[in-house]
Amino acid sequence: MKRFALIGAAGYIAPRHMKAIKETGNDLVAALDPNDSVGIIDSHFPEANFFTEFERFDRHLDKLHRKAAGKVDFVSICSPNYLHDSHMRFALRSDADAICEKPLVLNPWNIDGLAEMEQSTGRKINTVLQLRVHPSIIALREKVQAGLKDRKYEVDLSYITSRGRWYLQSWKGNEKKSGGIATNIGVHFFDMLHFLFGRLQDNVVHLREDTKAAGYLEYEHARCRWFMSLDVNDVPENARAQGQRTHRSITVDGTEIEFSGGFFDLHTRSYEEILAGRGFGVEENRMAIETVAAIREAGLSTLGQDVHPFAS
Incomplete structure (x- = not known):
């Protein structure tokens, strides 16, 4: 079982990611959104820790990382498009792989910087190209x-x-x-x-x-x-x-x-491919x-x- 964190839990697309995490047999341990209208979490992971402030979310993931069996393996990113780049960088710096909603970034040159971060951290960025x-x-x-x-x-x-x-x-x-x-x-x-x-x-x-x-x-x-x-x-x-x-x-x-x-099942299928090491980078x-x-x-x-x- 892999351990997930999710950024953008109140967004339109977040429930599909929660469903995919659940249906692939994994666990959501922490979620972040400045909006607290996130009752949908109860349908999937009622025990997940939830944060409305990035700083507390960051600190929580850091504490989990310090525990031998507690670190997060993946950070799923469902935040507004212009924040994707920053949140993927955060995931990699947190020693986790990223699963990012489309669009990966807004500008082509951001891709080069992300590729460099993958090399320096040894972690991988995946995207949902459903x-x-x-x-x-x-x-x-x-x-x-x-x-x-x-x-x-x-x-x-x-x-x-x-x-x-x-x-x-x-x-x-x-x-x-x-x-x-x-x-x-x-x-x-x-x-x-x-x-x-x-x-x-x-x-x-x-x-x-x-x-x-x-x-x-x-x-x-x-x-x-x-x-x-x-x-x-x-x-x-x-x-x-x-x-x-x-x-x-x-x-x-x-x-x-x-x-x-079949559109509503494609996120689960995408997660299956990512977990099998066949994600789109x-x-x-x-x-x-x-x-x-x-x-x-x-x-x-x-x-x-x-x-x-x-x-x-």
């Missing part, structure tokens, strides 16, 4: 790899996950803290495209607003038009009429790839982080044939 362990995506990758020739697949990706007015008032609506919409809700989809179709060759941005963005990406083996939005009005009308507020779609050469199911994150950083900084291009239909 789509890489999704059965449908794995099957698609195998199909793509088997069919590679001197051609490129034509891909359309759309992801709409509607959010209320609270979103822009939270840290997620602050680009300096979240990285903007493409980073906050899209980085794992851009990682998926790289995982499926190889290295990125071109990155064009057609639309970039607080609640939606769109562009064109060209990979070694694909040309992809993409669109992402937080606006429920962008959900296709027929789906919206049925009360749906989320829409995920990826088509490859006109064929829809079904990958909507800092370098596996580099391409996606470079992609979203470029989207954030790029000038807008005029709409052409490569624009996603939802954006036009």
Whole structure:
């Protein structure tokens, strides 16, 4: 049984990490969040120590480290995006491996510093790139790899996950803290495209607003038009009429790839891989982080044939 600490226990994604720790047969011994609305812990680890102040959390982990059988093996990080870098460094300095939510960092150059810290501490950083362990995506990758020739697949990706007015008032609506919409809700989809179709060759941005963005990406083996939005009005009308507020779609050469199911089990699957020594490290994150950083900084291009239909 491995011993875990968790940073960001009151966040949206933290329950999935608690569930994954529980379902893989491990123990959460300490959790931190400045917000004390963390009753969800009772459903998984009611005996876990909880802290609202980082200094006391730090001291507690240090005390555990001094006990022969008490040190924490992993620190799971579910804090706001802009704090991930600092909290991963804390985990490594605490002689623990890190499991960090996406995005690993906001800027590509932060990856180099984390790699140096891994070398100096002997600890490892893992990240949750859940789509890489999704059965449908794995099957698609195998199909793509088997069919590679001197051609490129034509891909359309759309992801709409509607959010209320609270979103822009939270840290997620602050680009300096979240990285903007493409980073906050899209980085794992851009990682998926790289995982499926190889290295990125071109990155064009057609639309970039607080609640939606769109562009064109060209990979070694694909040309992809993409669109992402937080606006429920962008959900296709027929789906919206049925009360749906989320829409995920990826088509490859006109064929829809079904990958909507199974999302709530992917964190547990990711933890299984990490515990088996097959986690995704800092370098596996580099391409996606470079992609979203470029989207954030790029000038807008005029709409052409490569624009996603939802954006036009």
